[in-house]
Amino acid sequence: MSRRTVNVLTLIIVLILLAFIGIFMASERSINQAKQETVRLVEVDHDVKKVNKFYWLTTTEATYFSLDYQNEENKQSYAIVARDGGDVHYFSPQDIISEADAKAITVANNEDNLKDIVAARLGLLDGQPVWEITFKTKEATMTYYYINAKNGQNIQVISNL
Template identity: 25%
Template sequence: MKKIIIISIFIILIVLVSGIFIYQNALKPVKTAEKKAVQIAMEETELTKAEDFYLYNGQETYYVLKGKNKKGINMYVWIPEKEGRIIVRKQSDGASEKEAVSKLLEEKKPKEIISVRLGIEDNRPLWEIYYRSEGNLINYYYVDFETGEWRKSIENL
């Protein structure tokens, strides 16, 4: 009986350690992208402190940072993964996350909002809201960052 308990504990530990190892390896590309984005933003923009990181996969992949400049002004920075122009905006110059969600709630009846993150399409910053509707259908709702207006929807996936 002791032998079975010891073997069971040993197997559980192996599974646990393997799971942690796999999880850390899965996060490695995202952490590498974040490091790269912070370095580029610090070198090529006014950003002096990075507070949050988004990885946006739309038509092209962008790294999006939320942070502050040396004056303490809240900023957003969109950095293309490949070649392209870096876009920098003050947070106050566009719609907030809360305003984007309010726009969704005005027009749709989401069952559950899964995530809200910044993205970019056609060189226009936007908010991407990923939500579930009735029937557990997946939907995306895009709000233009600069105008706060609906941009496009992808529904019932």
């Protein structure tokens, strides 16, 4: 290969790499912005000392941003915020099951077909707090498993995606 060809290929690879970095940074920016806005809304009612986890859940009804956070007294709480309208719902760990419990329930109820849990998200479905557990099956399909966050009961399964 000539020196000119190598230079052109190097330039193309660098441009492609820069494009991917730009796309990644833009997507991270929207997640960080949503997290910051959610924290600001929650701080209207409660002190947020530390954010343990941020969740982004989109259902057929709406999009929700949720926080698992510690307040000034180091007490854990959950807040679920509707993207449209900004309605905030608060829950204590006594009100809803934890992410770890939701994952354990999913594994127990799907152990024959579950290969790997991909994500867990907290939000609302029909006005009730839910955990959406996304997992990959042994047949390499995706399944969305919705669990009532108050009692751990299965609500809905969307599979073979």
